[in-house]
Amino acid sequence: MNPKTTYAAARISDAAKTMIARLYRVQHAQGKRRREFVADMSQAGYTFSESQLDRWVARVNRDEAAISTTKASGAPAHLTREQRDIAGGWILSQNFHGISVHRSDYSHFCDEHFKQPLSHPTVSRYLAEDGFSYRTMQSKARGFTVDIVSQRRQLWDWVQTQRQEGLFDMHRSLLASIDFTFTGHRTERSSSFASQGGSQPILSVSISSYTNCIITVVWADGMNRTPPMLFTYNPEFRRDRHPTVRRVALVQHFDEGLKEKGIDRKRIVYVGKEKGESRSYVAESPALLRNFFEHYKVPECAVILSDLGGSFVDQGKSVLLDLGFQKHVCYPAAVHQYLSPNDNRLHGTAKKAWRESDIDYKDDVKSCIFLLHRLDNDIHTQSKMWFDRNMISLKESDVEGLIGSEAGKFSKLHKSWLRLYRVWMGLGSRQS
Numbered sequence: 001m002n003p004k005t006t007y008a009a010a011r012i013s014d015a016a017k018t019m020i021a022r023l024y025r026v027q028h029a030q031g032k033r034r035r036e037f038v039a040d041m042s043q044a045g046y047t048f049s050e051s052q053l054d055r056w057v058a059r060v061n062r063d064e065a066a067i068s069t070t071k072a073s074g075a076p077a078h079l080t081r082e083q084r085d086i087a088g089g090w091i092l093s094q095n096f097h098g099i100s101v102h103r104s105d106y107s108h109f110c111d112e113h114f115k116q117p118l119s120h121p122t123v124s125r126y127l128a129e130d131g132f133s134y135r136t137m138q139s140k141a142r143g144f145t146v147d148i149v150s151q152r153r154q155l156w157d158w159v160q161t162q163r164q165e166g167l168f169d170m171h172r173s174l175l176a177s178i179d180f181t182f183t184g185h186r187t188e189r190s191s192s193f194a195s196q197g198g199s200q201p202i203l204s205v206s207i208s209s210y211t212n213c214i215i216t217v218v219w220a221d222g223m224n225r226t227p228p229m230l231f232t233y234n235p236e237f238r239r240d241r242h243p244t245v246r247r248v249a250l251v252q253h254f255d256e257g258l259k260e261k262g263i264d265r266k267r268i269v270y271v272g273k274e275k276g277e278s279r280s281y282v283a284e285s286p287a288l289l290r291n292f293f294e295h296y297k298v299p300e301c302a303v304i305l306s307d308l309g310g311s312f313v314d315q316g317k318s319v320l321l322d323l324g325f326q327k328h329v330c331y332p333a334a335v336h337q338y339l340s341p342n343d344n345r346l347h348g349t350a351k352k353a354w355r356e357s358d359i360d361y362k363d364d365v366k367s368c369i370f371l372l373h374r375l376d377n378d379i380h381t382q383s384k385m386w387f388d389r390n391m392i393s394l395k396e397s398d399v400e401g402l403i404g405s406e407a408g409k410f411s412k413l414h415k416s417w418l419r420l421y422r423v424w425m426g427l428g429s430r431q432s
Contacts, residue, residue, distance in 0.1 A: 009048040017066035020046060021056040033287065034314070051082060051310045058316025079126065081308075082420075083114050088130050089421025092414055103127075131334025131414070152399045155335040159391050167329065168392045170303060172221035177305040177387070178312075178320070179342035180284040181351075183230070183368055184211035208364035210234040213282040215292045216375060217304075218341045220392065222384030226296040227264070228375045231288050233272040233279045234364050239265075250365075257366050261373040266295060268368070286314040290323065298324035305329050307336040307343075307413075333413060338403050341386035349382070350374040 012020070024037050038050055056066035079087065090109055094101045103123045111117040118126075127133075133150040162168060167175070212232040219225055235241070239251050258265050269291060271282060282288075289311065304325045306312050312319055312328070320328045330336075337343045354371045361367050388394075390402065 009052050012046055012048065014065065014067040016046070017048075017056050018060060020048075021053070021060040021066045024053060024057060025060065028315075035285070035287075049082070051313075054310075054313060054316050055080070061316065078122075079110060079114060079116055079118070083110070083116070084126060084130065085417045086113075086421050086424050087126075088132070088414070089417035089419070089424075091127075091132060092418045093421055096418075129333070148403060151335050151338075152403050154332050155338055155403060156394075156396055156399050158332050158335070158339070159394055162329070162391070167303065172384075172387075173219060173223065173225075174299060174302045175220040175305075175387075176217050176226075176302060177341050178215065178217045178289075179307065179340055179347070180288075180309070180311070181214050181216060181342070181347045182211050182282075183208075183214065183364075183371060184281075207361040208234070208367065209280050210364050211281045212364075212368060213284055213288060214371070214375070215288060216342050216346060216379075217292075217296075218346060218379060218383045218387070220384065220387045222380070222387075224376055224379045224383075225299075226292075227267060227379075228372055229267045229269060229292050229295065230368055230372060231269050231271045231282050231291070232364075232368070233270070233277055233282055235270070235272070235277070236365050237268050238270045254365050257369040261369050263369055263372050263376075267372065284309065284311040286311055286319045289319050293323045301326050303327040303329065305331060305340070307331050307340065308333050335403070337413065339390050341383055341390055344390060344402075345386060346375065346378055346383065350378050 009017075020041065024032075024034070027037055028034070034050055034053065038048065038053060041048070059066050087106060087110060091101050091106070094105075103120045106123050106127070107118045107120070128150065131151050131154065210232060212230050212234065214228050214230045216228045217226040236250050237254060239254070241247055243251075255265070257263075271288070271291075272279065302325050304320050304327075306320065306328065308330050312330075314322075318328045331339045350371065351374075353374050354367075357370065359367050359370050389398075394402070
């Protein structure tokens with residue numbers, strides 16, 4: 001199957017990529033944000049992603065061309081992380097439609113779409129690292145699918161490696177885990193009894209049109225020393241505008257909500273334009289991380305854990321190391337959702353209580369303040385236990401319980417790969 005859209009950055013010459021990276025370095029030094037630079041270049045006809053720009057700049061910073069024009073003798077071809085994500089999404093799409101995938105199929109896909117022929121050993125390594133295993137499917141055909149056994153092995157191997165390297169021997173007050181979560185309700189589905197053969201019941205509860213981003217940092221000793229912060233484009237959280245009767249009432253409503261739940265107002269940050277802001281979805285980014293740790297100083301000698309999200313890297317370097325952490329350790333991509341105490345289970349428990357409450361979700365101010373309150377509560381009461389259960393005190397016999405039968409479903413990471421593949425193929429982001 002040929003893609004309906006081409007790999008956008010492939011249209012840019014290698015020389016132009018080097019020029020773009022050098023131009024970005026100059027403009028970044030003058031205060032230009034990466035996101036703005038990428039948007040401006042797109043308008044000029046040069047379309048590429050922020051992660052691609054990071055890779056080009058990293059090479060230019062080493063006094064190399066943005067794209068190597070030569071191949072070292074004997075070195076195997078490699079895919080970029082973005083190409084591997086697309087290829088992983090293709091496998092999941094094939095699984096979804098009941099089509100088996102073999103190493104030769106994966107290699108052919110990469111050769112056809114990325115011009116990167118891969119050897120079978122390289123394909124096997126990529127698939128194992130990304131959580132796939134060769135298994136018998138329900139129809140008795142064989143193919144690569146997401147495999148629970150492989151995920152359990154990867155998780156346990158990572159825990160053992162970190163124990164050998166002394167990660168869990170450090171003082172618990174210096175070990176933290178970070179992640180992003182969001183306040184949107186658009187993906188939620190509600191159910192109700194209704195008459196057979198009748199029309200689908202309509203949900204009368206309205207929700208906010210804004211999706212805000214929250215950064216959570218969980219410490220291994222259970223102390224909530226860096227309470228979650230929320231970043232928003234919703235002007236109802238602003239307090240810097242010229243006062244009018246309506247705006248004064250909004251500020252009063254905001255202050256009353258903060259006081260009721262004991263939330264510091266500096267933990268909610270408006271990140272939109274001063275005038276004419278039309279965006280509603282705050283995406284995770286390195287800029288939000290910097291804002292967060294400008295508010296909370298990084299303890300000396302602290303170590304932080306995270307997934308492999310692109311927001312933790314800027315210009316080829318770890319944002320968290322630049323902010324002062326002594327060490328930045330990443331969870332394995334295929335199992336990060338089980339190891340991370342943020343994903344498993346802070347975000348789940350806090351949002352469960354939030355969604356089951358009688359909060360008016362159209363009132364974004366009151367709703368978000370309540371979610372921050374629930375996150376605070378669960379960090380204080382359960383985060384130390386989650387750190388112990390997920391990794392510090394984990395036993396091999398407990399891994400099966402940590403990654404139960406629900407692991408057979410697509411993880412959050414695998415869903416993102418499937419979306420990326422479908423968008424890249426011009427099929428839209430929704431599963432068919």
